[in-house]
Structures are given as C-alpha cells and as structure tokens.
Amino acid sequence: MDIEKKMQILGAAAKYDVSCSSSGSRRPTPQGGSGNGVSAGICHSWADDGRCISLLKTLFTNVCIHDCAYCVNRRSNDIPRAAFTVDEICELTMEFYRRNYIEGLFLSSGVMRNADYTMERLTLVAKKLRDEHRFGGYIHLKAIPGASRELIRQAGLHADRISVNIELPTEKSLLLLTDKKKDDIMLPMGEISTAIVENRDERKHLRSAPRFAPAGQSTQLIVGATPENDHQIVRLSEGLYNHYGLKRVYYSAFVPVSSDNRLPALATPPLLREHRLYQADWLMRYYGFAAGEILDDRTPFLDEEMDPKSAWALRNMHLFPIDIQTAPYESLLRVPGIGVRSAQRIVIARRHSRLGYGDLKKIGVVMKRAKHFLTVGGRMLLPGSGRPLRLIRRDLVTRAMLEPSRQLSLFPA
Amino acid sequence: MSVQYAYDGSFPGVLCALCASLGGRERPFDIVSEREFQPALLAPTVPVTTDDERAGRFMERIATVMGRRVRRTLVRAFLSDLPGREMLLYDYLAFLRDRGPRGDACLTHPAVAPVRDLARQVTVEAHRLxxxxxxxxxxxxxxxxxxxxxxxxxxxxxxxxxxxxxxxxxxxxxxxxxxxxxxxxxxxxxxxxxxxxxxxxxxxxxxxxxxxxxxxxxxxxxxxxxxxxxxxxxxxxxxxxxxxxxxxxxx
Known part of the structure; x- marks a missing residue:
C-alpha cells in the first residue's frame, strides 16, 4: 500500500482524538536540525469542524486486538486496515513540518500484536525523529495501556507530552464497553506522573539531566456514551489535576460510530454538554473553583442555558455585589462577564484611576452580565441592576433551550 | 503655530519626527509619511531627516525611562501600518512624558488605550501567521x-x-x-x-x-x-x- 493511501486511512482514523495542543515545551532547535518548541503553542489551521490543527494527528496503525464498543477501530468493525512504517511517519512529519503545516506529531495507535510491541514502534518513531532527523518540534505520544514501564520511560525521554486516554469516566462503564480495567489506565498514568515529578526534581540538581515529557501529561474522556453525570466527570477531572498533575483533560462529545446496543442512540453528538464541561474545566484550572462549588449531588448536571460560572453566581448571590475598586483579584475572577484577562487589567488600571462603566467596557468586561455583581463607591455600577433575580437570570442565559434535554431515559437506573 | 512633520515612512524616520516634536510643548498639526503627504493649508511643513543613530538613541532612552514594554508597544503599533498611527504614538508618548512611566498602566486613557490596542492587534496577527x-x-x-x-x-x-x-x-x-x-x-x-x-x-x-x-x-x-x-x-x-x-x- 502506498503512503498516500495509508495516510488517508490512518489520518482519518485519528480524528476522534481531541488533543491537538502543542504548548508547554520550549525545546531549542537541535544543532544542524530543524524545529523547536514554542511554549504557548501554535495553531496551524482550523478544520471544517472548527477544531484547531496543530499537530499531525495520526495513528501508527488502526489494527487493534481490542474490541471497545465506542471505538471506530474495534476488532469487530469491518473497515480497511493499514500500518505505517517508522520511516514513513518520520518522512511525513518532516515534510509537513518543513512546509509549516504543523507544530509536530501526535502519534497514537491501535494495539498491534500486544501493548509492548505497539509502544515500541511509537517510541522508535520519536527516537528516530530526534536522533536521525534532528527534529526539535513537538512530539505527543500516546502511552498504550499495558505497555511496560521501561518503554513508557523511553517514550517520555523523546516526547514532549504523553497521554493515556481514560475514555470512560467509571470502571463500571469501562467493563461494560471494553475489555480494559481501571488499573490498565490509571497505573501507567500514575507512573508517568511520578516520572515527571522525579525528573523535575532531578533537573533541579542536575540541569543537564534529560527532560521527561516537559509538556506534561493529558487525557481524554468521552462524554455521553455512558450514563455518568457531569458531577462525576468534574470530580474525576479535579482529581486528575490535583493528584496526577495532569496538564489537560479533554472532553469528547460521543459521536456514534456503531449501532452497538450497549451504546445510546444519539441523533447528534452532545456538543453543548461538552462545551459546558470545558467551561467548568477552565473554572477549575484558571479561576480557582473547586469541583464541589461547580456541581454537587443536588445539581448533578451543568446548566445548559448558562455557563457554569453564571450558574454558580446565581446560587451564591449573598456573596455579591463586590466593589470594583477594592475587591481582590480572586473575587473579580468569580464575577460573570469578567475573564482572566479583564480581571488582570482591572487590577492594573484601578491603581491609577477610579473605574466606571465605560472603562470596564473598554477593558473587555461583558457588562450585560457583570453589571449585576459590581458596585463602585458603595453604589451599583449601573443603577437599577442587581435585582430582581428574574432579570439577572435573563441577562445570564446564553443559549435558550432548543435541543431536547439529554437522553437520560436511555439509561434506566 | 503648530507644524506638520513629514518623514520618509521608515521606523527610524518616525522616531526622529517624534523626538523632534516631543521636544516642544505644542502638539504638532500632524506627522505624515512622505507617501501620504499632502501640504496642509494651515500648517507649515517641516521635513524630517532620518538619522538612524539619533533614532537608536531615542529608542534606548524610551526603554530606560519608560520601560521596555513601552518600547515594544511603540514598535508594534507602528508596524500596524495604519494611516494616522503617528499622531496616536505622539499622544501616547506625550502622555507618558507628562505622567511618567506609570502612565502606561492607565489602560483606559484615550492616549494609551488606542496604542496598546494597535500593538495587540499586531501581536495577534503575527502570532497567527x-x-x-x-x-x-x-x-x-x-x-x-x-x-x-x-x-x-x-x-x-x-x-x-x-x-x-x-x-x-x-x-x-x-x-x-x-x-x-x-x-x-x-x-x-x-x-x-x-x-x-x-x-x-x-x-x-x-x-x-x-x-x-x-x-x-x-x-x-x-x-x-x-x-x-x-x-x-x-x-x-x-x-x-x-x-x-x-x-x-x-x-
């Protein structure tokens, strides 16, 4: 099979992997080679589905010994199969990179023969790119569940980022839809996380020590294929950030790729739910929110009509309004309509002058939402705002409920 | 009577024009590149000779007195290539001259906001490209x-x-x-x-x-x-x- 045909099969097969980030690495260009890491990451294109393309995202092979119900590459699926050679992937990466199509390579794979055999191939690609092609661009490798520790360590020494996909948020769902157990995923994740911490420590003492996955670890969860609620998902993510030191958790709205009766029959992927989960994820990573503040047992699902911060603010009106001149940065971050950037700018600008409605608008605050939560000199920023709840709510709603609610009925308790 | 400065369109050129105009207390009528130059009816035109060395010294002085961030903002706002940016730069620097380097933090001030905005647009496009x-x-x-x-x-x-x-x-x-x-x-x-x-x-x-x-x-x-x-x-x-x-x- 020629490389063009393989690319068609294996490139398309990788599209359900969400991560495409190229951030977090500052690798310098190797002597006599090409490519470097830019720590903010660079997007090179945006596909027709609006997702950014930063890395050449492809599978090494779509041959797989597993039969996971949600996966398009499952053993029992009747599709054309292909496998790259190590040299073919290196060549493709270098040629795409040289034309500035990509920031690097994101290599994942179906499991061919066994986990170690597959992991060895992936590691070999990274090694060859670094050593022979003197490639300094971004490499993201998927760790194959069940691969040996030593292989994963090797991978981390050449890659910028490593990820293991959790895919399903609970062991119950894993057992239902796959032949994997929780430990198959959590053990390698724990090992990678330990290796990253150890490496950071080592480099403190010995600056020349080789880096291990400098851009950290990430993972991905499928949303809507199994009956978990948002509260479970958000709590899981919080644990992954706090205890495993993950850089990112990606959420992927389930796109039906089979008519397996263990899976829900969704007409469209639950994109709005995915979007709200990302917003909640941002609140945890950049806005200082705990999972327990965003959702709890009484409200297990994120509000579809408004973003999770607005929903939180509405439930906590006793904390507002706050004063724009004196409120600490952390409180400003919690006001609907104020983002990280505008909170920072408010803190800078208010040192030099008293801020008013027009200033905040200029700074980039969404006043429609924020006006209900802010005072200046003891008075509401905009007289008449801040009550009643019904009017505040109206200004916070970003999307009227159009779609029928999530299809819970498919999963009788 | 306020004057109109005409420079050669280059970055060192505009720096020389800014340097010359900021020395006086009076806001110039305009600073225009020769490319866009049209004689103004009410203002006499002063041609500016580009002196790379003088421009370099001016930049250095801005970096030391106002901070490197201001220098960066200045460069990027100029690269926006937007007609009329020269007077925005003048107002920005004149404000900082009077107010001191901390004036750059007055994010919403009419002399500061447009220049920082321009610089940001340029940064965004550069990163995108x-x-x-x-x-x-x-x-x-x-x-x-x-x-x-x-x-x-x-x-x-x-x-x-x-x-x-x-x-x-x-x-x-x-x-x-x-x-x-x-x-x-x-x-x-x-x-x-x-x-x-x-x-x-x-x-x-x-x-x-x-x-x-x-x-x-x-x-x-x-x-x-x-x-x-x-x-x-x-x-x-x-x-x-x-x-x-x-x-x-x-x-």
Missing part, C-alpha cells in the same frame, strides 16, 4: 512563503522562522506591500519587489505532478474534520477568510 504561513518548494531546496497580512508583521515573524529552520533557505514575501525577507542560512536579507520576485512567484512547480505532500496535506485537512461537528462559523472566527488565499489546504 507563525502558524498560517505556508512554504512551498520552488526548486534548489528553496522554500517560498507568500502572504498578504493586514499589518507589517514580517519583521516580527522572521526571527521565529530563523530559529525554527536555521538550515533551510527560505523567502517570505508580503505581496501586499511588495517587501520580503530572504534567509540564506546565515543572514536575513531584505527583498524588494521587482523582476526577480515576479520570476520567483511565477516559477513552474518542480514536479509537474504537483507536490505529493501538498496533496496529502489537503486530503488530510479534509479527513481530520468530524462531519457530525461541522462548524464553519468557528473555523472562520479563528482563521479569517482573508488568509485563505495563501493556505495550501484552502486554495
């Missing part, structure tokens, strides 16, 4: 990138590519402005539009079949989108249509 620039092979191993950015971002993005592809020979052309940069693996050279550039642009492809990797990239671009998630609005928001003309995958 580090991703959206496409190289094609035009023979002898030379890589060519053609673009038509809104702002003059070429000098900002070239260092990124010299770091990234130090061992490749490449040319980047801003065809809207007829300027370009050539990297010969050691130094960057300025390229002016002319017959040589025209020849470069019209060079027939090396391979009559077309570049295999270009073909594969186009196909890959199509395949990587999930059809159930089609979202052209989102695609355009991040990748405005004005850049598509030079994108291999969108041509």
């Amino acid at each position: 580090t991703g959206l620039v496409r190289f094609t092979r035009v023979g002898d191993g030379l890589l060519l990138a053609v673009m038509e950015p809104r702002h003059l971002v070429l000098p900002l993005i070239a260092p990124h590519f010299t770091r990234r592809f130090p061992a490749e020979r490449w040319v980047m052309l801003d065809v809207g402005r007829g300027v370009g940069l050539y990297w010969d693996t050691k130094d960057l050279h300025e390229v002016e539009s002319g017959p040589e550039v025209t020849r470069l642009l019209n060079r027939p492809p090396d391979d009559p079949q077309g570049d295999l990797y270009e073909k594969m990239w186009r196909r890959y671009f199509r395949d990587i989108a999930i059809p159930e998630r089609r979202n052209p609005h989102c695609q355009r928001r991040f990748m405005p249509v004005r850049y598509w003309k030079y994108l291999t995958e969108k041509r």
Whole structure:
C-alpha cells in the first residue's frame, strides 16, 4: 500500500482524538536540525469542524486486538486496515513540518500484536525523529495501556507530552464497553506522573539531566456514551489535576460510530454538554473553583442555558455585589462577564484611576452580565441592576433551550 | 503655530519626527509619511531627516525611562501600518512624558488605550501567521512563503522562522506591500519587489505532478474534520477568510 493511501486511512482514523495542543515545551532547535518548541503553542489551521490543527494527528496503525464498543477501530468493525512504517511517519512529519503545516506529531495507535510491541514502534518513531532527523518540534505520544514501564520511560525521554486516554469516566462503564480495567489506565498514568515529578526534581540538581515529557501529561474522556453525570466527570477531572498533575483533560462529545446496543442512540453528538464541561474545566484550572462549588449531588448536571460560572453566581448571590475598586483579584475572577484577562487589567488600571462603566467596557468586561455583581463607591455600577433575580437570570442565559434535554431515559437506573 | 512633520515612512524616520516634536510643548498639526503627504493649508511643513543613530538613541532612552514594554508597544503599533498611527504614538508618548512611566498602566486613557490596542492587534496577527504561513518548494531546496497580512508583521515573524529552520533557505514575501525577507542560512536579507520576485512567484512547480505532500496535506485537512461537528462559523472566527488565499489546504 502506498503512503498516500495509508495516510488517508490512518489520518482519518485519528480524528476522534481531541488533543491537538502543542504548548508547554520550549525545546531549542537541535544543532544542524530543524524545529523547536514554542511554549504557548501554535495553531496551524482550523478544520471544517472548527477544531484547531496543530499537530499531525495520526495513528501508527488502526489494527487493534481490542474490541471497545465506542471505538471506530474495534476488532469487530469491518473497515480497511493499514500500518505505517517508522520511516514513513518520520518522512511525513518532516515534510509537513518543513512546509509549516504543523507544530509536530501526535502519534497514537491501535494495539498491534500486544501493548509492548505497539509502544515500541511509537517510541522508535520519536527516537528516530530526534536522533536521525534532528527534529526539535513537538512530539505527543500516546502511552498504550499495558505497555511496560521501561518503554513508557523511553517514550517520555523523546516526547514532549504523553497521554493515556481514560475514555470512560467509571470502571463500571469501562467493563461494560471494553475489555480494559481501571488499573490498565490509571497505573501507567500514575507512573508517568511520578516520572515527571522525579525528573523535575532531578533537573533541579542536575540541569543537564534529560527532560521527561516537559509538556506534561493529558487525557481524554468521552462524554455521553455512558450514563455518568457531569458531577462525576468534574470530580474525576479535579482529581486528575490535583493528584496526577495532569496538564489537560479533554472532553469528547460521543459521536456514534456503531449501532452497538450497549451504546445510546444519539441523533447528534452532545456538543453543548461538552462545551459546558470545558467551561467548568477552565473554572477549575484558571479561576480557582473547586469541583464541589461547580456541581454537587443536588445539581448533578451543568446548566445548559448558562455557563457554569453564571450558574454558580446565581446560587451564591449573598456573596455579591463586590466593589470594583477594592475587591481582590480572586473575587473579580468569580464575577460573570469578567475573564482572566479583564480581571488582570482591572487590577492594573484601578491603581491609577477610579473605574466606571465605560472603562470596564473598554477593558473587555461583558457588562450585560457583570453589571449585576459590581458596585463602585458603595453604589451599583449601573443603577437599577442587581435585582430582581428574574432579570439577572435573563441577562445570564446564553443559549435558550432548543435541543431536547439529554437522553437520560436511555439509561434506566 | 503648530507644524506638520513629514518623514520618509521608515521606523527610524518616525522616531526622529517624534523626538523632534516631543521636544516642544505644542502638539504638532500632524506627522505624515512622505507617501501620504499632502501640504496642509494651515500648517507649515517641516521635513524630517532620518538619522538612524539619533533614532537608536531615542529608542534606548524610551526603554530606560519608560520601560521596555513601552518600547515594544511603540514598535508594534507602528508596524500596524495604519494611516494616522503617528499622531496616536505622539499622544501616547506625550502622555507618558507628562505622567511618567506609570502612565502606561492607565489602560483606559484615550492616549494609551488606542496604542496598546494597535500593538495587540499586531501581536495577534503575527502570532497567527507563525502558524498560517505556508512554504512551498520552488526548486534548489528553496522554500517560498507568500502572504498578504493586514499589518507589517514580517519583521516580527522572521526571527521565529530563523530559529525554527536555521538550515533551510527560505523567502517570505508580503505581496501586499511588495517587501520580503530572504534567509540564506546565515543572514536575513531584505527583498524588494521587482523582476526577480515576479520570476520567483511565477516559477513552474518542480514536479509537474504537483507536490505529493501538498496533496496529502489537503486530503488530510479534509479527513481530520468530524462531519457530525461541522462548524464553519468557528473555523472562520479563528482563521479569517482573508488568509485563505495563501493556505495550501484552502486554495
């Protein structure tokens, strides 16, 4: 099979992997080679589905010994199969990179023969790119569940980022839809996380020590294929950030790729739910929110009509309004309509002058939402705002409920 | 009576004009490049001679007195290439002169906000283009990138590519402005539009079949989108249509 045909099969097969980030690495260009890491990451294109393309995202092979119900590459699926050679992937990466199509390579794979055999191939690609092609661009490798520790360590020494996909948020769902157990995923994740911490420590003492996955670890969860609620998902993510030191958790709205009766029959992927989960994820990573503040047992699902911060603010009106001149940065971050950037700018600008409605608008605050939560000199920023709840709510709603609610009925308790 | 300064359109030129005008207390009537120059009825015109050394000293002084951030803002706002930016720069510097370096933190002040805004737009476009620039092979191993950015971002993005592809020979052309940069693996050279550039642009492809990797990239671009998630609005928001003309995958 020629490389063009393989690319068609294996490139398309990788599209359900969400991560495409190229951030977090500052690798310098190797002597006599090409490519470097830019720590903010660079997007090179945006596909027709609006997702950014930063890395050449492809599978090494779509041959797989597993039969996971949600996966398009499952053993029992009747599709054309292909496998790259190590040299073919290196060549493709270098040629795409040289034309500035990509920031690097994101290599994942179906499991061919066994986990170690597959992991060895992936590691070999990274090694060859670094050593022979003197490639300094971004490499993201998927760790194959069940691969040996030593292989994963090797991978981390050449890659910028490593990820293991959790895919399903609970062991119950894993057992239902796959032949994997929780430990198959959590053990390698724990090992990678330990290796990253150890490496950071080592480099403190010995600056020349080789880096291990400098851009950290990430993972991905499928949303809507199994009956978990948002509260479970958000709590899981919080644990992954706090205890495993993950850089990112990606959420992927389930796109039906089979008519397996263990899976829900969704007409469209639950994109709005995915979007709200990302917003909640941002609140945890950049806005200082705990999972327990965003959702709890009484409200297990994120509000579809408004973003999770607005929903939180509405439930906590006793904390507002706050004063724009004196409120600490952390409180400003919690006001609907104020983002990280505008909170920072408010803190800078208010040192030099008293801020008013027009200033905040200029700074980039969404006043429609924020006006209900802010005072200046003891008075509401905009007289008449801040009550009643019904009017505040109206200004916070970003999307009227159009779609029928999530299809819970498919999963009788 | 306030005067109108005319400079040669270059960055050192505008610095000399700013330096000259900021010495006096009176706001000039205008600062214009010779390209856009029209004699004003009510203001006498003072031609500014560009003195690179003086411009350099002025920049140094801004960096030491006002901070390097202000210098950076100044450079980037100038590269926006927007007509009328010179007087915005004047008002910005005059405000900082009177108010002191901390004046730069008055983010919403009418003398500060527009300049910082311009600088930000330029930074955004420069970052965007580090991703959206496409190289094609035009023979002898030379890589060519053609673009038509809104702002003059070429000098900002070239260092990124010299770091990234130090061992490749490449040319980047801003065809809207007829300027370009050539990297010969050691130094960057300025390229002016002319017959040589025209020849470069019209060079027939090396391979009559077309570049295999270009073909594969186009196909890959199509395949990587999930059809159930089609979202052209989102695609355009991040990748405005004005850049598509030079994108291999969108041509």
